[in-house]
Amino acid sequence: MTGVFPDFHRAPNIADHPDLYERENEAIDPDGRLWRALRDQADWAGRTVLDLGCGTGFWLPRYAVDAAGVIGVEPDPDLLALAREREVERGEVRHGSAEHIPLPDASVDVVHARFAYFFPPDCEPGLAEVRRVLRPGGALVVIDNDWRHGEFADLLAASPWASAQGTADTTDAWWRDRGAVRTEVTSAWRCRDAAELEAVLRIEFPGEVVDGWVRANPGRRELDYRYVLFTTTA
Structure with missing residues (x-):
């Protein structure tokens, strides 16, 4: 196993709370709207899909249902170990990063990057590396937050933790200049109860931001x- 990759930035939300982050993953997109949109952009059925920044590997089994092959790449050694504990048919997990994908040229058909690495404008090296491993006609789909619409966007706007990810205008312009298709998807977080929603919010936002939201929305288990989505093809 290699050392720390230069583009690796530890994500405390998942790294410090992997079990709770998995509950967050279970709560997002309860009606499957995101998954339908991902398939519309680049269906992975019968193809090889790369989950770039796969974390604990939560999504790998879902890809494996109908993909020809599933590869997870993760830079965080602790999360990598958790991802490797998941048994995924036709799947594997490798230590790597967006700038250092441990795969041959033209070896995958679809790449998904979910809230990982692609926070413009300083991510050109990762995009070049993704294009290297994509087969001709393959697609990269970057899953990002909508910073303009919805209750989650309001929380992002109130959070100093989110400032490092830039602005919606910067992100949109960067992808537009690279010929990406931009797609908005309306979904929800739907937790088991209000306590669980509050808990997952607390790994994403400062305490005072969550305190204000909870006071204004007592008993809520959904937001x-x-x-x-930003989609670009090889």
């Missing part, structure tokens, strides 16, 4: 959550 409006919207995505933006």
Whole structure:
């Protein structure tokens, strides 16, 4: 196993709370709207899909249902170990990063990057590396938050933790200049109860931001959550 990759930035939300982050993953997109949109952009059925920044590997079994092959790449050694504990048919997990994908040229058909690495404008090296491993006609789909619409966007706007990810205008312009298709998807976070929603919010936002939201929304177990997908083809 190699050392720390230069583009690796530890994500405390998942790294410090992997079990709770998995509950967050279970709560997002309860009606499957995101998954339908992902398939519309680049269906992976019968193809090889790369989950770039796969974390604990939560999504790998879902891809494996109908993909020809599933590869997870993760830079965080602790999360990598958790991902490797998941047994995925036709799947494997490798230590790597967006700038250092441990795969041959033209070896995958679809790449998904879910809230991982692609926070413009400083991510050109990762995009070049993704294009290297994509087969001709393959697609990269970046799953990002919608920073303009919905209750989750309001929380992002109130959070100093989110400032490092840039702005919606910067992100949109960067992808537009690279010929990406931008798609908005309306979804939700739907937790088992209000306590669980509060808990997952607390790994994503500062305490004072969550305190204010909880006071204004007592008993809520769901909030409006919207995505933006950026799709570019090789």
